[in-house]
Amino acid sequence: MIYSRVIGTGSYLPEKILTNQDLEQMVDTSDEWIRSRTGIAQRHIAADNEMASDMALNASREAMKAASVSAEEIDLIIVATTTPDVIFPSTACILQDKLGVKDCPAFDVQAVCSGFVYALATADMFIRAGKYRTALVVGTEVYSRILDWSDRSTCVLFGDGAGAVVLSRSDRPGIISSHLHADGSYKNILTAPGNVCGGKVQGTPFVMMEGNTVFKFAVKVLEEVVHEALAENNLKASDIDWLIPHQANIRIIISTAKKLGIPMEKVVATLEKHGNTSAASIPLALDTAVRDGRIKSGQHVLMEGVGGGFTWGAVLVCW
Ligand code: UT7
Numbered sequence: 001m002i003y004s005r006v007i008g009t010g011s012y013l014p015e016k017i018l019t020n021q022d023l024e025q026m027v028d029t030s031d032e033w034i035r036s037r038t039g040i041a042q043r044h045i046a047a048d049n050e051m052a053s054d055m056a057l058n059a060s061r062e063a064m065k066a067a068s069v070s071a072e073e074i075d076l077i078i079v080a081t082t083t084p085d086v087i088f089p090s091t092a093c094i095l096q097d098k099l100g101v102k103d104c105p106a107f108d109v110q111a112v113c114s115g116f117v118y119a120l121a122t123a124d125m126f127i128r129a130g131k132y133r134t135a136l137v138v139g140t141e142v143y144s145r146i147l148d149w150s151d152r153s154t155c156v157l158f159g160d161g162a163g164a165v166v167l168s169r170s171d172r173p174g175i176i177s178s179h180l181h182a183d184g185s186y187k188n189i190l191t192a193p194g195n196v197c198g199g200k201v202q203g204t205p206f207v208m209m210e211g212n213t214v215f216k217f218a219v220k221v222l223e224e225v226v227h228e229a230l231a232e233n234n235l236k237a238s239d240i241d242w243l244i245p246h247q248a249n250i251r252i253i254i255s256t257a258k259k260l261g262i263p264m265e266k267v268v269a270t271l272e273k274h275g276n277t278s279a280a281s282i283p284l285a286l287d288t289a290v291r292d293g294r295i296k297s298g299q300h301v302l303m304e305g306v307g308g309g310f311t312w313g314a315v316l317v318c319w
Contacts, residue, residue, distance in 0.1 A: 008067025039250025113307025163283020
C-alpha cells in the first residue's frame, strides 16, 4: 500500500503584534471581552509589503529544512488561502517561483478556514494514487487586509500567518483517512461578499459573520466529523493522542472537546498568541506541538477544521 506521511512541519508569524490593548484604542472593546469570549490575547499583522506567498515561503523553508527536502525534490505544491497575493496567478505558482521549484503542479485551494484540511486531503490522494512523491502543503493568510478595522465584531478575531508541511510517499501510514464536507446553503453566515468588476470592488470586500450562528454550526459539524473519522477507523475518542482543531475560538475548541470526551490536555490550542489565522491555523498549531515535542512517533493526531462555505473536515494521521 502507498501512504503519505508528514515528514516536516514549519510555520511563520509576522513580526508586528497587535494586542487586545492596542485594539481597545481602535474600537469599543476590552481585553476582558476578547479573552473571555474568544481566548485570544494578540494577533500578528503582516507588513505592508508582506504577501501571503512571502509568509508561505518562510513556513515552507522551515518545513523543508525539518524534512531535509530540497526544492528539486518537491513535485506538488498546494496552497490553501482565502487571501491570495493577486487575483491570478495562484499563490502556489508565486510560491513555486520564490522557492525555485521547477516544473511541478502548483495550485490554490479555497475552502476558507477548512482550507488546510482540504489541501492536505488533496495532496494525500495524489500521493496515494502513486502520482507524486513529495508534496508541499501550505496554509497562508493575510486576513488583516480583508477586515473592517472599525467593526469590533470581526476585527478582534483574526490575524496573519502561515504553516506548512512536507508530505512524502511511504509504505506505512501516515495519513489514515480524510473526511471533507461542504454545505453552500450556509454561504451567507460567513463571507467577504465583494468582487472586482470594471476595475472597482463591487459589494463589501470585508469579512462579515453571524458569529453566534457560526459558533453553533461549528461545534455541531466538528463533533460529527470527528465521530465520522473515528467510526471509519474503528477507533474511540480515547485513542486520539492529539486533537489539532482550527484555532477560531477557545470556547468552540472546549465545547467540541467536551462533547467528544477528549480532555483538554490532549488538545493543542495556540490561538491565544495568533488569533484566527483561517487556513494557516491548523498547520501553525501542528508545528508548535511537533517542535515542542508533544507529538511523538506512532501517535494518533486528528486535525479538524470548519470555515466559510460552509466547509468542514478532518484528517486522521498516525504520526
Ligand atoms: O474561522 C471560521 C469560524 N469562525 C468562528 O468560529 C467564529 C464563531 N463565532 C464566535 O467565535 C463568537 O460568536 C464571537 C466571538 C464572534 C462572538 O461571541 P458571542 O458570545 O457569540 O457574542 P455575541 O455575538 O452574541 O455578542 C454579545 C455582545 C453583543 O452585545 P449585546 O448585543 O449583547 O449588547 C455584541 O455587540 O458582545 C458585543 N460584542 C463586543 N463587545 C466588545 C461583539 N463584539 C465585541 C467586541 N468587544 N469585540
